[in-house]
Structures are given as structure tokens and as C-alpha cells.
Amino acid sequence: MEVFQNRIKNPRLLDRVVSAEEAASWIQDGMTLGLSGFTRAGDVKAVPMALVKRAEAGEKFKVNVFTGASLGSDVDKMFAEVGIIHKRLPFQADPTMRKKINAGEHLFVDHHLSHTAELLRANVVERVDYAILEAISITEDGMLIPTTSIGNSMAFAENAESIIVEINLAQSELLEGLHDVYSPGKQGERDPIPLTKANDRIGTLGIPVDESKIKGIVFTNQVDSPSTIVPPDEETQIMANHLLDFLRKEIAKGRLTEKLAPLQSGIGSVANAVLHGMIESEFTNLEVYSEVLQDAVFDLMDAGKVDVASCCSITLSEEKMNQVYRNFEKYRDKLIMRPQEISNHPEIIRRLGLISINTALEFDIYGNVNSTHVSGTRMMNGIGGSGDFARNARLAIFVTKSIAKGGAISSIVPFVSHVDHTEHDVDVVVTEQGYADLRGLAPRERVPLIIENCAHPTYRPQLWKYYEEALERGGQTPHVLEKAFSWHGNFAKYGSMLEAETVTK
């Protein structure tokens, strides 16, 4: 078939084309799968679904599922529903899977997104039996050209016993040439990563694979799931403005220029709104060095604000996706896609001095951040890359709305119920109320800033009351430990963290 030859340029691989069902039949109980895909982009679609069908037909088996980050195409949902997962890492964002994880029905290892490749390379986690990787094509010399994400695909290809390739005809061939695939090699034997600018090219255009490992090639034709992001609302817009104010003050103090510094922005609507807020700003010649590019980065490019955007995944709304691929030449020269190990690498993050913007679930009066666990126990999505960035960035910024559930929850609490980012790693916190710049401050200096600038006015008296009681006990970081989680307790018992409501109930 001509389409096979167009996409499989190494003729020795042509006879490995199989159906998704056949490829899925090779997967056995107890195996570990490494799936391409990062935040709904570039995930494999057909073989996972064929695997789901085996389970639906009554077959009993479980597999470990390693990915880049969350999957689209309902793969996580279906895997969770049919119960074929033993262990899942390093990130997910599906409501059904979340429920199963929190019920203890399967294991979930929540780790820094730059660490998966190291753990595989060091032979610390299970070896990948099948890497199942989406590609646009396979080159003559056997490289896989990835699609809308690279994620951990390089690491899976290196580590896997066998590889199944899904060539997705629905993915734009225009993506070819955007990828820059670099493997740092083993710890202790590696050279410096030779990247000093966000747009440096340091690797190959595709993932080099050992062709003998390619066991099957499946053709698919299904677009990525569109981004679920919601457009900026009034509150996210206000938060964005606070953050822009902060950045303007940094410029006024001579700490930044109008070019700012390479920007990283986590997945989610708030981070997207912040970037969106830059469209009408004076900031110019911006650079993005991030994991995921969402709609806002392309809007910024349309506005002529962005010189370069480096990522490991492109996740767009349906409308934006259509617009971008219809006008791809406008974006091509500014885009570069990397493995997540490189987009999230501490060496690069520290060297470039990123401005890193990520979402918090809650933060406390001393600046510790919870990004993952609702009420300290129930997993939301996972830490993702926020830790890779926050620890090593020039500016580690966390954003959240000051209240949730109509005011029943304060996102600013005495003591976060789970710590993902410690007081040592959080530079600036932002809510719709304002921001607190915590850099170089002792814990007791941080408290008034956080309460007065960030907490919702309804909760400020309660926070002051807690802190004053704590202060009487003293310490570098005063606390009333027996009341530290009482706000979460009240919410569980009375449906509100607000004292007035919990006292009357």
C-alpha cells in the first residue's frame, strides 16, 4: 500500500504492519507498558483500545502503565473502568482513574516528570516490555518521528524489550522537523547538556530506535482529544493582572527586562490565563520553555509577542488546533519539541533561570504548597513537573483562587494537608486577592503578607487567630499542632472551613 510506504521509509519494516488487535494480543498479564502521550497529546489510541476490548470480553489480566503524563482519548478512563491496571505512573488527570486510585484499586506512583527516564535508565522501576509509541512516520534510518508530544517516548524506546508503533494518519505531517530528541546518557558518564538558549537544537529530529525491537506497526486515524481548558474568567484574569504587576515591579527594580525570562506555565486554566494576560501587555520578545503549550502561547505568537516556544507537548482546544494547523508556517520556526527529561531538566531550568508558574490546591501561612492531595489524602492529578520547575527556577510562582466551593474552603490554611513544595521552594504565591513575594523572608515575615495579600477577607480573621495563638507558643515556625488540620476537619464534618458556620452547626 502506498500509504504504508509513505510513512514507513525503511523498507525492511514494511512487513511488520499489523492490526491493533494483533498487537494488543501480544500483551500478557504482568507486563509493563510504556505509552507515548503527555497531557492528552500524542498518546497511542488503537492498541490501548484493543486491550480494553480483551478485558471487556472477560479476559483477566493486569499491566503496569507508564506514560509521559496524562493520556487523552479516554485511555486512562477505559483502563480504569475495566480494571486492567496494576500500577500507573507518573501522572494522570482522569476522574474515573482518580476514583480508582483513591479507592486503592490500583497503585499510582506520583513522581517528578523529569525522573521517569532516570528511573528507567537506572533499572530501578520495572523494565518496559512493550513501548507503544505514536509516530507520524519512520525514517529510512529507522527513527520514529513523534507527533504532538515526545514525553517519555525516547526513554521507553531505549528501555523497552519490544516496540509497537502507531502511525497516526490524523496527525499533521507538518509536525516533522519540530522535534529535538536528546538523551543525556547514564548518570556519572554524561556531558553537560549543550543547551544555553530556549531555541537551541541539540539532538535528532526523531527517536532513534533499534529496528530489531520494532515488533509491530499499527496504522490509526484519530485526532488527539482536545484540551479541556476553560477560557479565562474574571477571577483568573484578576490573578493574571496581579502576576503581571509583580513582574512589572521586578523590571522596575532592575531584576528583569521586558523580555522577562523563559516562561514555564503548568497545565490548567489559571496558568493559561496568565499567559493570555500578556497579550495586551508591554512585554515583548518572550521565550517559553515549558512542558505543555496550551492555546495562550499560540495566541501570544499571533500577537507577535513570542520569539520561541520550547515544549514536550502541544495540547490545544479544538478551535485552536484547526487554526494552528491551517496556518502552520506562521508557527513552525518558533516551535521546538523535546523529551520531558530535557524540558524539565534541573540543569536547564537553573541555567536559563525560568519564571515558573504552577497551580496550587492550597498553600499555608508559611508558604508550603499542596499541589496534589485533596484534604491530604485524595489524589487529584499528581505533582507533574511543578517540582522539577519550582525547585530550580529563577522564580517559583504558585497560583490558586483564595476560596473554593463557594467559600466553604479556604485555599490558604494554617498547615497544608500535604506538602509538595516546601517553604524553601516557593517564591511567590498569587490569588485573586493579590500576591505575596516570599523570597528572602523568615517564616514570621511571610505570615502577614500571605494573610493580608492572598487570603480571602472572610478567612483573614480566622488565620490571624490561629497565628496569634501559635505565636504565644513561639518557635521559628509557630504552630498549634493540635489545631493545624482543624480547618480540614471542619470541612469534612460541617461542610465548611468557616468558623462562623461550623460553630453554629
Add this chain to the structure above:
Amino acid sequence: MEVFQNRIKNPRLLDRVVSAEEAASWIQDGMTLGLSGFTRAGDVKAVPMALVKRAEAGEKFKVNVFTGASLGSDVDKMFAEVGIIHKRLPFQADPTMRKKINAGEHLFVDHHLSHTAELLRANVVERVDYAILEAISITEDGMLIPTTSIGNSMAFAENAESIIVEINLAQSELLEGLHDVYSPGKQGERDPIPLTKANDRIGTLGIPVDESKIKGIVFTNQVDSPSTIVPPDEETQIMANHLLDFLRKEIAKGRLTEKLAPLQSGIGSVANAVLHGMIESEFTNLEVYSEVLQDAVFDLMDAGKVDVASCCSITLSEEKMNQVYRNFEKYRDKLIMRPQEISNHPEIIRRLGLISINTALEFDIYGNVNSTHVSGTRMMNGIGGSGDFARNARLAIFVTKSIAKGGAISSIVPFVSHVDHTEHDVDVVVTEQGYADLRGLAPRERVPLIIENCAHPTYRPQLWKYYEEALERGGQTPHVLEKAFSWHGNFAKYGSMLEAETVTK
């Protein structure tokens, strides 16, 4: 004077020799001082004491004191006693100062030791008015040759308005040639740090300074305070053996060789004991890439086990100090001293793939580590470099005895009262009971390993009881939040975390 000319080789600086009292008289209320010194080594001694005398004579003033890490020579103690500190960063280890910090009498900013230089360079913390730096000599071209530590001296010299040099005649001139001073430059404009092996030399033999900044040179003659480390006892020896067992299993699995990987070991007796335990082991051709070299590293060199030892400070017991400087030629070729920004740099730590061993105050059933706060509120010393290393190392290992205060405190608790290292950053925990390898494990998988391998048998039933109650509530990380800190509460109230004792009281 001949001694002046021997040590000040730049003749233009000869007339800047002053008394400590005169130099101290330049320091005014509200100023920020950058003092050399890291873990009792290479601190300035005379000017700080002259400053203390001014306060003792009744003068009222306060200064910010920035250092590399803890100071020796009772400087922190005296500063705290006379109450001249407004803000202190980034680490201290003095009991008197600790008391003042916890009473809220002065501010203490506890941050990662690799971050101070970045904060200074980015103009985020107060500018240093006077850098006061200990040196062996000043070269003809104006470089300062540091003594037993480099710490933040390079960053202070770059950032300071003026510099006072203390040339300490009691420090061995043999140290000259050991230092390797490298500044990475500004974030966003820097090149890769060209260090790929623990013994690479990448910088200059001294700290380049702008000679016009040198306002005074003070001659001193006082040895460093000896290390306060205690020799290995039976329990630290057992912990060391567990750790060596773990490393042997890593070799058996092909993950390490007998050379291991460059070792970092935090300050303290346990970490020292671990290295000591390697003397009689099969491990060979070891490399050390650490902050502080304590006695054990020199014992390992004596045993022919160490090929190279890189550090930013050498802190020895009195006996070892005498022995080392009497036989310095034996050690010279193996030693290299760097700024703490380089010894603790995430880029290097990740590239070399360090094995990092640090001390915990307590850890919890999910592997979160508290390194700093007694009962969540009272500062012990500070996080030091443990975060720089743990986040980026190949192996982040934390050690502590399973109980303290004769069993009244369990170091393994349901929920740590302060989080310095999150569950994402802790690979292996070790007590005298055994070790738990947490890599690649989900929270629910970690609990039995931590309880059974690490907790003291007296506390295991209580930990299981907590976990079983938590499990009934479910979640990725099950907790009974209202009881999470009850152990700390019981200790505060009844003097013990042990249920049998608290119930009867």
C-alpha cells in the same frame, strides 16, 4: 613588616592593614555582612569579636549576617548573646542562637545552601555592605586565597560594597592550590558548568576581587574551632552496616559498581559513621563530592579507599586536624575545594549522579522527611544542603535513629510535623532497625516497609493502628488528619509518644 609582605603580594594593598577594632568600627546599624565560614571552618574571627565588644560596651545596633553555613569560634553564640542580629541566613548550629531564633528575637531565613549566591546575584536579598573574608594570602593580581572553606565567599566578594580581609596566620599555607573558584554568572547568560568528574578543575586558585573594594586587611592568628562530631557508637555503626548492605544489593543488581558513585554525606555523626563503615568494606576507588569533609573522609583516604574528595569546607576534630596538616602531602592531590554554589549545584549533582546521605529529625510512614523543626515549630539548625542534594541525586538517603529521648520519641511518625523533603524526593530511609527502599513505590506500598524495617518495635503496633484506621477512610495517601499530629501532642503533654505511657498518665 615581612609577614605582611609575605601574605599580601599585591604591594598596593599593604597600607590597608588595620586592627580588627578599626575594621569593626566601619560597620553601622542596619548593614548587611557577608562572612566567610562553612560548618566551623574558615570563618572570620577577629572583626566579629571586635563587633561583639562594641555591643558589650553598650552600643545599640543590629546587622544582617549572611554566611556559608554555621560559624565556629563562638561567633554565632556571641552575636546572639549580645543581640546584634536582625536577620541571619542561611544556616546555623549554635544552641544560644537557636534559642533566640525560636524565641523570635531575631529572624532566621532557612534556605537551600546553593541558593544564597543566586539570591545575591539576582539582587533579591539585601546587598552586602561588608564582605568579611578569611584568607591565607592575597596574590599579586589581587586574588584572595581562602582557608579551610570557600562557602559563599566568592558570592559575597562579588556582591559586596566593601571587603575586609582577615589573613589568618594560624591557617596552613599548605591549603594554597586546593581551591577551585568558579562563578556560573547570571541566569540566562551562563554556559554549562564544565565539570563532568568530581576532580575536574574549572576555575581559579583564589577568589578574584576588585582591589578597590578592599577597605581593610586584618591579621589574625587563631585556629578553626574543631569539629564537634562524636565518634561512631554501636547504633550509628549498625545504621552504617544497613546502608552498606543496601549498597551491596545495588551492586548485585547491576545498578552500581564497587566504585559506587560520588558520595555526599551531610554534617553529623551518623553520616560520618556511614563513611567510616566503608573503611573495612570491599568498596574501592571511591569519590567524594560533598559540602563538608569530616574526619571519616580522611580516614578513608588513609585506608587507600578514596581517589578524590571535592568539598566546600574541611571540618576536622582537633586530633585529625593535627594529623592531616602534619602529613598534608598525602592528601593534597586528592583534595579540591569549591564554592558551595558549585559543590551543591543541581546541574552537577544530577550529572554525576551522587549518592547523597543526610540526617533526618523524623520521617513519616509515607517517606516525607523533617530535617529542621523539632515538633514542627522549633528550629534545630536549618535545611543546609540536604535539599540541594536530595532532589537531584541518584540516591537520596536519609538516616536517623528510630527513637530518641530513651524511647519517648519515635522518629517515625504518622505525619511529619514539618516537611523539608517530600515523598517525591526521598529514595531510601535508614535507622538502626534497617532500611526501606522507597523508589518507584506508591504510598500504600511504602508503609509496611517503613514500619517493619525502620520503626522501633515498641512503636510498630501504634503505627499500624494509625495506618489501619487511615486505610478505612481511603485515598492515595490515607490519613486520619485529626490524629496526624497526636503523637507530637502526646509528647508535649505527657512526655512520651508511646500510647501505653500516655494512656496511663
